[in-house]
Amino acid sequence: MSTADPTPVRGVPSPGTAVDEGAPSPAAAGAGGTDPERSGATESARTRSGAWRRAEQALAQGWQRSTPKARWVTEKAAPLSRRAAQVNLVQVAAGVAVTALAALLIAVAAQVEWEVGVLSAPLWLFVGAALLAGTVLGPWRGLLAAVLYLVMGLVGAAWAGDGTAAHTDGPWAGVLLTLPLAALISGWISARHATLRSPVTSGWYFFGWFFFAALAGLVLIYTGGLWTLFDRTDVGGWAVFATMSARFPFDVAQCILVAVIAVGVHRFVPGLLRR
Numbered sequence: 001m002s003t004a005d006p007t008p009v010r011g012v013p014s015p016g017t018a019v020d021e022g023a024p025s026p027a028a029a030g031a032g033g034t035d036p037e038r039s040g041a042t043e044s045a046r047t048r049s050g051a052w053r054r055a056e057q058a059l060a061q062g063w064q065r066s067t068p069k070a071r072w073v074t075e076k077a078a079p080l081s082r083r084a085a086q087v088n089l090v091q092v093a094a095g096v097a098v099t100a101l102a103a104l105l106i107a108v109a110a111q112v113e114w115e116v117g118v119l120s121a122p123l124w125l126f127v128g129a130a131l132l133a134g135t136v137l138g139p140w141r142g143l144l145a146a147v148l149y150l151v152m153g154l155v156g157a158a159w160a161g162d163g164t165a166a167h168t169d170g171p172w173a174g175v176l177l178t179l180p181l182a183a184l185i186s187g188w189i190s191a192r193h194a195t196l197r198s199p200v201t202s203g204w205y206f207f208g209w210f211f212f213a214a215l216a217g218l219v220l221i222y223t224g225g226l227w228t229l230f231d232r233t234d235v236g237g238w239a240v241f242a243t244m245s246a247r248f249p250f251d252v253a254q255c256i257l258v259a260v261i262a263v264g265v266h267r268f269v270p271g272l273l274r275r
Helices: 026-031 036-086 089-109 126-137 139-160 173-177 179-193 203-232 237-268
Strands: none
Touching (some): 126 179, 126 237
């Protein structure tokens, strides 16, 4: 009989060897052992996962902080977007056109004047033209028309070589400087009362308000003109009274004509002051 080979087989314990159940087997040790490359890959994956979680948290916190501000900006911008969507480009173009025409009308009327009285205080038609722009077009378009007229006049004077000092430093410069405000006030009064409902619905009702609006603008123009006149000259009170007495009836007649034209324009183009 052959005897058993005492040489142990690899991985199989010999019969007389005690087996430690807690110790891992060589196969298990090879499968789950500490491989340096695999350990590094696992650590890198954990680092990337942690970085993503931190980025998500930071983004969530930043959004929470910015959400009230974003909501506030949206609430403020919403009315502007609604207004932009409601803008009628045809009406805008028409408004620009009539404003330019009103400025041109004031410029043409400024070419007509008469010297009266003791002082050199001519009778100006451009005063009535500016008041007409306010009562017909409303406060803002009237203001823009008067400003456009002043800009064109000053630029034209500078271009012609006459200089702007003759217009801005003269004794009656206050008339020019208060012209936009006069158009604004006359337009505001007209727009405020031309849309009111009254038992008196005849044209006289609107004529009265348009005349009052033009007269209010005229008083402002007189105030500005007299202020620069007394500030830049040594004129006496009697001379001023004579000059203003000569020009006041003419300017009141202009206010009456402005009211008549405004009533006729608004009768044929209703709602012009609200555009």
